[in-house]
Amino acid sequence: EVQVLESGGGLVQPGGSLRLSCAASGFIFSNYAMAWIRQAPGKGLEWVLGITGGGGNTYYADSVRGRFTISRDNSKGTVYLQMNSLRAEDTAVYYCAKKYATSSGHGFDYWGQGTLVTVSS
């Protein structure tokens, strides 16, 4: 059974840092790209970062480029999101999601339950 589980959310002050983790299991982790997708309170979904299965390629939304970093440890089946210089507008539920296939195409088939990040003084 595929499982995706985020952790690490919480309350942080503006300008602060936080690291989220996403532990995945039930599939060959290194074969699949992963992504972080967030949802501000009452708003829609926003893709923020992605990383290929081997970790060699990373992709960033302009809204977080230079402040957030995605990485993965395939030996641990875990994806990380390092968030620096946090702003109030980064307040959101952060979801970790698995790409549905190893080939080209588009779709995220397994999502975690989300972890809430609140940026406030």
Place this chain on the structure above:
Amino acid sequence: QSVLTQPPSVSAAPGQKVTISCSGSSSNIGNNYVSWYWQLPGTAPKLLIYDNDKRPSGIPDRFSGSKSGTSATLDITGLQTGDEADYYCATWDSSLSGSLFGGGTKLTVL
């Protein structure tokens, strides 16, 4: 303002059909695959359609996706009250080198 444009809301009666549109450009929908998700309040999104028109196992054939040019469409037939949710389209944008989500459409089953 999302790069992918969806109607904010749609509604229809139980048993009827509804269509949700997703409009983009050549850098995203026009040259990449589209996926669709549904989300109930307070829960994680779930994949409905991937690669424009394919359904994951367990998704009923009442849900169908299509793409033409720079637009994509999600059709839901035989509407049920349990279909009330927010629906999102998504795709890759080759210019931005990142994925995009539409603004979302709230479906109300009257």
